[in-house]
Amino acid sequence: MVDQAAVVSSSIEEETTGSGDSPLRLALRRLRRNKIALFFGVIFLLVVLVCLLAPVYANDIAHTGPNANHISEIIKVNGKATPVVNTIGLPIGPTYHSKFFFGADQNGRDIAVRLLYGGRNSLAIGFMATIVTMIGALLFGVTAGFFRGWTDTILSRLLDLIWAYPALLLAAALGVSLAVGGVNLGFAHLSGSSILIPSMVIGVVYIPYVARPIRGEVLTLREREFVDAARILGYSRVRIIFSEILPNLSASILPVFFALQLAQSIVLEAALSFLGAGVQPPSASWGTMLSDGSGLISVSPHLVLVPGIMLIIAALSVNVFGDGIRQAFDPRSSRH
DSSP: OOOHHHHHHHHHHHHHHSSOOOHHHHHHHHHHHOHHHHHHHHHHHHHHHHHHTHHHHIIIIIOSOTTOOOTTOEEEETTEEEESBOTTSOBOOOOOSSSSTTOBOTTOOBHHHHHHHHHHHHHHHHHHHHHHHHHHHHHHHHHHHHHOHHHHHHHHHHHHHHHTSOHHHHHHHHHHHHHHHOEEOSSOEEOTTOTHHHHHHHHHHTHHHHHHHHHHHHHHHTTSHHHHHHHHTTOOHHHHIIIIIHHHHHTTHHHHHHHHHHHHHHHHHHHHHHHTSSSOTTSOOHHHHHHHHGGGTTTOTHHHHHHHHHHHHHHHHHHHHHHHHHHHHOGGGGGO
């Protein structure tokens, strides 16, 4: 009986070496065959698109804003007059109509509108934090891996210092301290309510988690034949990094890390906002909505279920898509 692992390895080897396509094209071809990953990728794009259309929904359909208070308003639901918030402080549940589609919160604010505006903040923070992480990880990882020696030792110990603390604990401590007085950059001042603060905090705490594997990849790449050829041709070390190292990283591991890191950043933002160390009231995010609704979960579960389900869909979809990208660039990883 033919060994299955040998057959798999042989087929992968033929796909990799049997054509003149670049590794990037081969990865894209494998990704197109991964229907599950593509499905979840489309789901995430739909989530992003819906959140981007928040102003359209708020102005043209719901006719209210994310922070507009309707606590004393009475609306008609199925022909019956219903208070948005009743006399004992319980908000109206989902109406499945244009206004208060998912109901209201305890302050009389439209949950559906806040869900979309909160998604804009959560996704924006996730993307910005991921960009900060990738830039910082590239700077530390490539420098440490390529130059080695004392440079590698110093940068690795600095990364260990950040890595020594759990990401949530460190991010919460930094988020609370910076939210109190904001950040003074000299040329500009960021208020404590700016979404740039949680973006920077999340981006910084995740740098070691991405920088270490990048460093390991650079240690391997610097010993490859094309780097040796560049040295023989007299290329400077900086030129080798930009012409040989970075293109190989950008065509292999960077897309994988970006997608997977985006999911982690979105989830960490929700955790920080839930704890009061992320997005600050009255601005909405999925985390702040979970925090606002946690006290009424037994009587008004929609306050927690709606943002919670949206958060799960966004994080799960980008995570599955990122895993599909990983399998596309490293098909052997899915065989173990």
